[in-house]
Amino acid sequence: MEPAFGEVNQLGGVFVNGRPLPNAIRIRIVELAQLGIRPCDISRQLRVSHGCVSKILARYNETGSILPGAIGGSKPRVTTPTVVRHIRTYKQRDPGIFAWEIRDKLLADGVCDKFNLPSVSSISRILRNKIGTLSHLSHREGSKEAAHGTPQPALPCNHIYSYPTSIAGRKVPSPPGMATLPGHMAVHRIWPSSHSVTDILGIRSITEQAIGEGPPVHGSRLEEWSSINRIHFSTSSDVDKPHVDPETKYTQVQMPNGLSRVSSCVRVSSLPPYHTPTQASPYMGYSTTSTGYVAGPIWQPPNSSTLSPHGCDISSALSFKSMSSASENSHRVTASVL
DNA sequence: ATCGTAACGGTTGAT
DNA sequence: GTATCAACCGTTACG
Numbered sequence: 001m002e003p004a005f006g007e008v009n010q011l012g013g014v015f016v017n018g019r020p021l022p023n024a025i026r027i028r029i030v031e032l033a034q035l036g037i038r039p040c041d042i043s044r045q046l047r048v049s050h051g052c053v054s055k056i057l058a059r060y061n062e063t064g065s066i067l068p069g070a071i072g073g074s075k076p077r078v079t080t081p082t083v084v085r086h087i088r089t090y091k092q093r094d095p096g097i098f099a100w101e102i103r104d105k106l107l108a109d110g111v112c113d114k115f116n117l118p119s120v121s122s123i124s125r126i127l128r129n130k131i132g133t134l135s136h137l138s139h140r141e142g143s144k145e146a147a148h149g150t151p152q153p154a155l156p157c158n159h160i161y162s163y164p165t166s167i168a169g170r171k172v173p174s175p176p177g178m179a180t181l182p183g184h185m186a187v188h189r190i191w192p193s194s195h196s197v198t199d200i201l202g203i204r205s206i207t208e209q210a211i212g213e214g215p216p217v218h219g220s221r222l223e224e225w226s227s228i229n230r231i232h233f234s235t236s237s238d239v240d241k242p243h244v245d246p247e248t249k250y251t252q253v254q255m256p257n258g259l260s261r262v263s264s265c266v267r268v269s270s271l272p273p274y275h276t277p278t279q280a281s282p283y284m285g286y287s288t289t290s291t292g293y294v295a296g297p298i299w300q301p302p303n304s305s306t307l308s309p310h311g312c313d314i315s316s317a318l319s320f321k322s323m324s325s326a327s328e329n330s331h332r333v334t335a336s337v338l
Numbered sequence: 339a340t341c342g343t344a345a346c347g348g349t350t351g352a353t
Numbered sequence: 354g355t356a357t358c359a360a361c362c363g364t365t366a367c368g
Contacts (some may be wrong), residue, residue, distance in 0.1 A: 009364060018348035018362050040340055049364050054342060071361040072350025 013047025020068035021048060029053055030060050083118060086111045087126050099123040
């Protein structure tokens with residue numbers, strides 16, 4: 001059970017344990033970093049732990065993506081469509097073939113290797129569920145498998161996958177196709193859950209307004225951005241409901257190397273401009289757009305005026321940065337090119 | 339003071 | 354429908 005309002009970290013920022021920071025915050029982190037602001041200052045300004053800032057920036061530098069990795073799920077399925085197709089073929093050629101024989105043939109024919117070879121029980125399940133209602137064959141297989149031995153457990157070595165239907169790449173979560181796009185805040189999948197702080201808090205995003213008000217050319221991106229952040233006023237019964245169609249929940253395309261590729265991405269320059277923070281809750285304002293993420297007392301640089309942690313615009317970020325570092329001129333970056 | 343990272347407790351989703 | 358598992362998350366603390 002998640003806390004209804006998240007938790008507050010040592011910096012006064014709000015987070016939901018186990019859940020990623022909102023994309024807007026992640027983008028802000030990268031933006032500020034690209035403005036030359038030091039990670040420690042970003043951490044204080046956005047009230048995100050420096051470990052998190054470090055992690056996000058490291059990931060961004062490595063992959064070009066600001067997005068969190070794919071949370072949850074199991075190991076990639078070994079029963080890929082190709083494997084199923086071959087199993088079907090084997091079964092059609094020899095209706096009496098046993099599951100363990102199919103398994104051997106998959107290996108012998110090079111359809112699978114030892115790392116992604118389905119277990120006998122998996123093949124039996126495929127024969128039973130996918131190949132057709134060959135009940136007599138299933139029955140026969142069952143008896144034959146019993147003679148051959150107990151069904152094998154899950155593959156012992158299936159941690160290595162070289163086929164395309166794996167779930168989103170784990171250690172390298174971002175699609176290689178967009179990994180090195182400079183200045184892109186690559187978005188490679190839809191925000192995965194309704195359990196974001198935003199959803200929990202039910203704070204309306206300005207993005208929704210932007211969809212209605214913005215120019216049509218940005219509609220699709222904004223719509224995607226809206227779906228990514230999926231802001232809506234949740235009721236308690238609404239919190240756990242997926243807000244997007246399950247079929248469209250993940251827009252990524254699996255790549256042959258097991259990594260995911262997105263069908264689209266969001267440039268920071270396509271996002272709405274930053275607004276002044278909109279305090280949507282007496283407890284905190286937490287909008288997954290670029291607008292507001294305010295909790296607790298506003299942090300101030302040691303020798304400066306007050307800055308809003310998430311609501312500052314680029315100029316204030318720059319002023320902040322200029323206070324923090326004197327070497328900014330070498331990193332002149334504008335928001336439009338981020 | 340800053341940064342990288344392991345440990346931790348948590349969530350998620352496929353099986 | 355539930356349990357398991359392994360991925361991820363951000364925070365915290367330590368060096």
